[in-house]
Amino acid sequence: MSNAQLLARRNAAVPRGVASATAVFAVKAENAEIWDAEGKRYLDFAAGIAVCNTGHRHPRVMAAAAVQSEAFVHTAFQVLPYETYVALAERLNELAPIKHAKTILMTTGAEAVENAVKIARHYTKRPAVISFVGGFHGRSLLTMGMTGKVVPYKTGFGPFPASLYHIPFPLEHHGVSVQDSLDALERLFKADVEPSQVAAIILEPVQGEGGFYIAPKEFMQALRVLCDKHGILLICDEVQTGFARTGKLFATEYFDIEPDLMTIAKSLAGGYPLSGVIGKAEIMDSPDPGGLGGTYGGSPLGCAAAHAVLDVIEEEQLCARSLCIGKRMVERIQQMKEHPQSAAIGDIRGLGAMVAFELVTERGGHNPDPEKVKQLTAKALQNGLVLLSCGIYANTIRLLAPLTTPDAQIEEGLDILAKSLREIN
Ligand SMILES: Cc1ncc(COP(=O)(O)O)c(C=O)c1O
The missing domain is CATH 3.90.1150.10 (Aspartate Aminotransferase, domain 1)
Structure with a gap:
């Protein structure tokens, strides 16, 4: 045809x-x-x-998925857990630029971001989330609200969830300096939301859908200081930048900062749907049992593929x-x-x-x-x-x-x- x-x-x-x-x-x-x-x-x-x-159908990834599909393809981790999920969490905890990390696995990038916000809200007991103009975090209702681009992602889909705010991303060549962005954040704290009500600031270390703009290192570091000052969590959305795309396993490694939470998806499992949140153990352990999860989260095929992807990234x-x-x-x-x-x-x-x-x-x-x-x-x-x-x-x-x-x-x-x-x- x-x-x-x-x-x-x-x-x-x-x-x-x-x-x-x-x-x-x-x-x-x-x-x-x-x-x-x-x-x-x-x-x-x-x-x-x-x-x-x-790459498409990397032989190592295909072989790992084939072996897994001979054993089982679904039990739901919330019903009968399996070692590959645990081993993948252990591996990601070691690899992420976060000390004493824990990892939860989901299916899509938007789901990872949603869960990062849930965890941040539960831990801080605060509602608000700040993201950036030009940032992209997904198409689900919450993540669409966090996304900083109206057409085509938000047109006609309002009203958007409450307590979401946007500030400009520093784009020197479009006339927005690091100081302009930091000033906008201070203005937001004065005009719209007090910092004590902010659970998290989330950003992509390199904006993806927004145009491949790299966050300046001084900006990332200033955000880290500001977040620490106000008890706000810093979330790096590594959904597009992760898994060697930028020359490091995670782009966050370029900035010499430790994020509180990181969202991952896309290249994690070489084409099999798999995503996750990696974060400081104390924060990740905040939600009560049953508060997080999903039927397909951390699927056996995705986990098997992800182990092979991590092997390939290292060996090749x-x-x-x-x-x-x-x-x-x-x-x-x-x-x-x-x-x-x-x-x-x-x-x-x-x-x-x-x-x-x-x-x-x-x-x-x-x-x-x-x-x-x-x-x-x-x-x-x-x-x-x-x-x-x-x-x-x-x-x-x-x-x-x-x-x-x-x-x-x-x-x-x-x-x-x-x-x-x-x-x-
Ligand atoms: C940085 C970032 N976050 C989140 C998402 C949403 O991921 P998904 O489309 O898997 O829901 C994307 C997708 O492009 C993304 O680039």
């Missing part, structure tokens, strides 16, 4: 609210390559939205590989920016292999060009490369190639990107 026929069926059977970035229907995937319903091959620089850091040295891929991507995009026939590229930024660049209306300028981004993703797809856009101004392209992508395919993908940038100019 052709992509067009499948699209017609999709449109008739599936609501438009769940938008797909492409009209390409996948039938097979292997590491960084995907084949569609018409047999066309693509390089995948989206990695299922940062889920396949270890994917943190070092991430830095190497990131460096090469930034170098090549810089060359594309200087190419006279290329569409106008603005800011280029990244941490490890979490790389993004903006398209702007004129060379040397800052004015966002979201229309060109649409043209570029469509052209790249036509040329055999899956790309994702992001950013509060919808003018950013994010590159999330699997960290297991061979050098030749990184170059091939970047060649397609360069060609597509020339073709849309």
Whole structure:
């Protein structure tokens, strides 16, 4: 069946609210390559939205899941627990930049964030949560409220849960300094909510959907001091940044701070749905038995896959590989920016292999060009490369190639990107 026929069926059977970035229907995937319903091959620089850091169907991950499925696939950890969950918690507690940690496992990123807020509220006995403009924390009612972007995530879905506040994220090149953000927080404390009512401040160490903006180290450190001063918990949302994507296992490690809680998901289990909250043991143990959980939380297949993912990250040295891929991507995009026939590229930024660049209306300028981004993703797809856009101004392209992508395919993908940038100019 052709992509067009499948699209017609999709449109008739599936609501438009769940938008797909492409009209390409996948039938097979292997590491960084995907084949569609018409047999066309693509390089995948989206990695299922940062889920396949270890590539599609890594043999170690597949083998671990196969072994687990021979034993059992579901008992519900709340009914009959199993060792792989416990062992994964032990492993994550050791790996996370938190002393004396405990870990609870769930299924999706939004669920991890919801649980982090529940735990923070229970521990602090306070209601309010502060997040950031441009931040993304999910699509469930609470996490949508915490997300700092209206269109398309919040339009028509109000009213939003109470006690959620937003302050600007420091974005130097859009005119928001670290001091501006800290001042906004102080203003919030004066105008809207007293600090003694704030349970948590949550942020992504590198904003994902917001446009791959790296939190300045001094900002993270200032937040840590402020949180300690007011008894507020600091939550790092590592759902998109985790598991070697930025060149460290967790991006938080770049900032020399200890968060109180961390949310994880996406690349944790190489494509199997698994998420979690890692946090200081005393805080994690606050909710009473039965207050946390979910039928599928920490599924046996997810846990088995996650153990294999952690092995692969270590054995294939994917943190070092991430830095190497990131460096090469930034170098090549810089060359594309200087190419006279290329569409106008603005800011280029990244941490490890979490790389993004903006398209702007004129060379040397800052004015966002979201229309060109649409043209570029469509052209790249036509040329055999899956790309994702992001950013509060919808003018950013994010590159999330699997960290297991061979050098030749990184170059091939970047060649397609360069060609597509020339073709849309
Ligand atoms: C930083 C961050 N938090 C939370 C989420 C929500 O995760 P999920 O879509 O698995 O619910 C995402 C998803 O993109 C994310 O990037």
